[in-house]
Amino acid sequence: xxxxxxxxxxxxxxxxxxxxxxxxxxxxxxxxxxxxxxxxxxxxxxxxxxxxxxxxxxxxxxxxxxxxxxxxxxxxxxxxxxxxxxxxxxxxxxxxxxxxxxxxxxxxxxxxxxxxxxxxxxxxxxxxxxxxxxxxxxxxxxxxxxxxxxxxxxxxxxxxxxxxxxxxxxxxxxxxxxxxxxxxxxxxxxxxxxxxxxxxxxxxxxxxxx
Numbered sequence: 001x002x003x004x005x006x007x008x009x010x011x012x013x014x015x016x017x018x019x020x021x022x023x024x025x026x027x028x029x030x031x032x033x034x035x036x037x038x039x040x041x042x043x044x045x046x047x048x049x050x051x052x053x054x055x056x057x058x059x060x061x062x063x064x065x066x067x068x069x070x071x072x073x074x075x076x077x078x079x080x081x082x083x084x085x086x087x088x089x090x091x092x093x094x095x096x097x098x099x100x101x102x103x104x105x106x107x108x109x110x111x112x113x114x115x116x117x118x119x120x121x122x123x124x125x126x127x128x129x130x131x132x133x134x135x136x137x138x139x140x141x142x143x144x145x146x147x148x149x150x151x152x153x154x155x156x157x158x159x160x161x162x163x164x165x166x167x168x169x170x171x172x173x174x175x176x177x178x179x180x181x182x183x184x185x186x187x188x189x190x191x192x193x194x195x196x197x198x199x200x201x202x203x204x205x206x207x208x209x210x
Contacts, residue, residue, distance in 0.1 A: 008050075014040040015047055019061040024100070027107035028058055055109050059116055062104070063123070069097050070127060077135060083142045088185050090135075095165035132158060144189055161188055 018040035022031045033054050037044040051057040076089045101120075108116055129151075136154045139145035145154065161184065 011040075011042050011046060012050060015042060015050065015057070016061045016064045019057055020065050023058055023061065023107065024104055028054075028109050029107075033057075055111065058109060059119065062116070063119065066097075066120075066123060067127075069093065070131060073131060074134075077131075077138065083139055083144045084185050084189060087135075087139075087188065088181050091162055091165055091184070091188075092181060094162045098163065098165075129155065157188075 015036065019031075019036045022036055022039060033044050033047050036057070037047055040047075047057060051060060072093060073090050076086050076093070079086065081089065132155045133151050135158070136145055136149070136151050139154075140147055140149075165184070
């Protein structure tokens with residue numbers, strides 16, 4: 001990447017950060033391109049040159065934010081944490097993100113909403129699905145996910161838990177949700193029977209007398 005491209009990428013990142021912050025705080029209708037330009041320390045003409053319209057900037061800034069959140073999940077999955085701890089951190093992050101998106105979508109420009117929903121669906125089918133495949137493969141490798149579980153079923157299972165966390169992720173009970181994560185992770189991996197019952201079943205099947 002040459003100097004021009006680096007400067008362009010830096011400006012775009014400034015615009016993305018400013019746009020997402022202002023859109024999230026005030027909503028699409030109440031934020032002007034001039035305000036975004038001022039906060040990003042660029043000219044309004046630069047924003048129009050890069051994005052064309054305020055609507056396109058809104059969509060692109062949301063997609064950029066989603067890419068960043070997915071990158072954080074990738075970093076967690078690649079970290080030295082145990083697999084259950086990785087799962088816990090990823091689910092907590094995703095619960096927060098679901099709440100942010102749920103709060104943000106009603107503020108989206110109505111003319112862009114259907115296209116935005118389609119883009120988010122495509123994003124989930126492509127980038128998120130790729131991450132889940134990596135997650136499942138690691139879980140199988142470390143013995144936390146059964147080998148014969150399909151990626152499709154694990155995607156649904158993971159999404160079910162994540163959505164339930166997101167539904168409860170409100171300012172009044174974030175602390176309670178965080179404190180209950182250990183129980184939820186136990187439920188995620190061992191079901192209603194619990195780890196002790198699962199171990200007893202495994203030992204029985206293996207003919208153990210312990």
